[in-house]
Amino acid sequence: MMSHTTPPRADIQRASPPMGAGLGLKPEYYRDVLDVPGNDLWVEVHPENYMTDGGPRLAWLTAIRDRRLLSLHGVGLSLAGDEAVDAAHLARWKTLVDRFEPELISEHVAWSVKDGIYYADLLPTPATKLAADYLCANIDRMQSALGRKILIENPSLYIDLKGDMSEPEFLTDICKRTGCGLLLDVNNVFVTANNIGRDAKGYIDAIPANLIGEVHLAGHRPDPILGQALLIDSHDEAINEDVWALYDYLIARVGPKPTLIERDSNLPPFKELLAETKRAQAKLTQSEGMELANG
Amino acid sequence: MAETASFHDAMISNMRGNSEALVPYLREASDVGRARVYQNNMLSALGQSLVDNYPAVARLVGDEFMRALARAFAETHPSSSPLMTAYGREFASFIDGFPPTQSLPYLGDVARHDWAFIEALFASDEAPMAASALQGLDDAQIAALAPGLHPSVRTLKSKWNAYEIWASNRDEQASTKLALKEAPSHALIWRGPSGITHRAIAAPVAVFLRAIDDGQTLGAAQEIAPEPETIIFFADALRLGVFGAIDKTR
Structure with missing residues (x-):
């Protein structure tokens, strides 16, 4: 196995401005996001939607980025594949990172590409030693190509795969070996705990706080056939109250972390998403206050 | 290398409708029915890309027919790229040859206009x-x-x-x-x-x-x-x- 260096953790969040609550940016909200007063609201986009030669999306992102901190959150690099990530896709990533200089960069602990076919979903990986080696090699490729540390996001699971270790052990091992950090998706923790009978709070307790560079909050919905027994990470609903409660539990343990509200379809009026962002921001502000009070 | 490589192959079989291939990798064999979620997610993501990229076709044929048309295309046209803005280039010629749309002989050309708009x-x-x-x-x-x-x-x-x-x-x-x-x-x-x-x-x-x-x-x-x-x-x-x-x- 190749050697991995462990750089200082401050590398993960590139610029020093603090990031509170942010919003997943969709074309339907470009004007609304640009017009939100102040520049505390940060935004995250899927870089795949901006890998075009030109056009209005890139122009909007340029205008919004001028006023707001930015995170690029990939969905198509296939880090957990059993083959090297696609060099052409990585080159497109590099073009965007050079152009927009995002504060945060992340991808998923999942795969979607094999033998040149893109399977348009975030496919799971077993938590095995071999799978960890594949992931580490691809994370190294991504971090080397971009010249940046990345965050990796814990998955939503619909099936329980045999493995050599627990998921927190698997993720922590990969972070230590590659120097990357974690994007902890609280909805994914909740959905997976529900789907495969895992303890959500125990999972959060097992994640080292210093590895977490970003948090995601999103909505889910029950499977149309199996109902509550199988929750789908659909990003098409408001954030569930149980997920908000788990978020409270997380920040009470790890302190305030940049937190993103994700909504990818069944898009509501902008003010509803902004209200969710403000709710997260209020919790972060309260958590900061408690940290200060406790020294 | 065989262990994970064969897991990936098993998952690809699942993406083509054969969930049984995953059984050796599951803690509970009875979970195998759930693995269909991955194939469903893929087909709905690809289908949604077609709805997004071909709005005039979708409007002409209606939501229900468009969903069926998009699914028929997605089942036979895997994506070679993670860029969904590039998915569906062959949709117009697929429509030209798709038996249920033969009563709409202009539909393929309408799709060509939608694709030109995307480009x-x-x-x-x-x-x-x-x-x-x-x-x-x-x-x-x-x-x-x-x-x-x-x-x-x-x-x-x-x-x-x-x-x-x-x-x-x-x-x-x-x-x-x-x-x-x-x-x-x-x-x-x-x-x-x-x-x-x-x-x-x-x-x-x-x-x-x-x-x-x-x-x-x-x-x-x-x-x-x-x-x-x-x-x-x-x-x-x-x-x-x-x-x-x-x-x-x-």
């Missing part, structure tokens, strides 16, 4: 030829220019009135019912100074634009298509922003 939308941002570029040039010098077309320009032709049908189904507003006509139509779709623009063009203008696209000079292209429509179009073309920037073509 124009995401084409490179380079500036078109500006009027200032012609300042100080005499007619002979202008006729000797070979500017090519702006990278966003797409020309379309159909044996039906496909442009008219497409254009009236692009927006949410209810359209007047159009009669299908077996009347050849030509259209131009491009991203001009005020965003995506489209218009019907006369047949000689289409010939003229194809000649420019092939690298012919403005003079030669006008000789190929010397009709009045071409002269009128050319007079307006700089304002429309359809020619390439000439400094790049030299």
Whole structure:
């Protein structure tokens, strides 16, 4: 196995401005996001939607980025594949990172590409030693190509795969070996705990706080056939109250972390998403206050 | 290496409908029924990309039929790229050969217009030829220019009135019912100074634009298509922003 260096953790969040609550940016909200007063609201986009030669999306992102901190959150690099990530896709990533200089960069602990076919979903990986080696090699490729540390996001699971270790052990091992950090998706923790009978709070307790560079909050919905027994990470609903409660539990343990509200379809009026962002921001502000009070 | 490699192969089998291949990798074999979620997610993501990229087709056939049409395409056309803006290039020819859409013979051409819109939308941002570029040039010098077309320009032709049908189904507003006509139509779709623009063009203008696209000079292209429509179009073309920037073509 190749050697991995462990750089200082401050590398993960590139610029020093603090990031509170942010919003997943969709074309339907470009004007609304640009017009939100102040520049505390940060935004995250899927870089795949901006890998075009030109056009209005890139122009909007340029205008919004001028006023707001930015995170690029990939969905198509296939880090957990059993083959090297696609060099052409990585080159497109590099073009965007050079152009927009995002504060945060992340991808998923999942795969979607094999033998040149893109399977348009975030496919799971077993938590095995071999799978960890594949992931580490691809994370190294991504971090080397971009010249940046990345965050990796814990998955939503619909099936329980045999493995050599627990998921927190698997993720922590990969972070230590590659120097990357974690994007902890609280909805994914909740959905997976529900789907495969895992303890959500125990999972959060097992994640080292210093590895977490970003948090995601999103909505889910029950499977149309199996109902509550199988929750789908659909990003098409408001954030569930149980997920908000788990978020409270997380920040009470790890302190305030940049937190993103994700909504990818069944898009509501902008003010509803902004209200969710403000709710997260209020919790972060309260958590900061408690940290200060406790020294 | 066999362990994970064969897990990946098993998951690919699942993505093609054979969930049983995953059983050796599951803690509970009874969970195998849940693995269909991954294939469903993939097909709905690909299908949604088609709905997004082909709004006039979706509007013409209705939501339910579009879902079935998109699923039939997605099941037979895996994506070779994680860029969903590039998914569905072959949808028009698929529609041409799809038995249930044979009663809508113009539908494939409508799809070609939707795809031209997508290509124009995401084409490179380079500036078109500006009027200032012609300042100080005499007619002979202008006729000797070979500017090519702006990278966003797409020309379309159909044996039906496909442009008219497409254009009236692009927006949410209810359209007047159009009669299908077996009347050849030509259209131009491009991203001009005020965003995506489209218009019907006369047949000689289409010939003229194809000649420019092939690298012919403005003079030669006008000789190929010397009709009045071409002269009128050319007079307006700089304002429309359809020619390439000439400094790049030299």
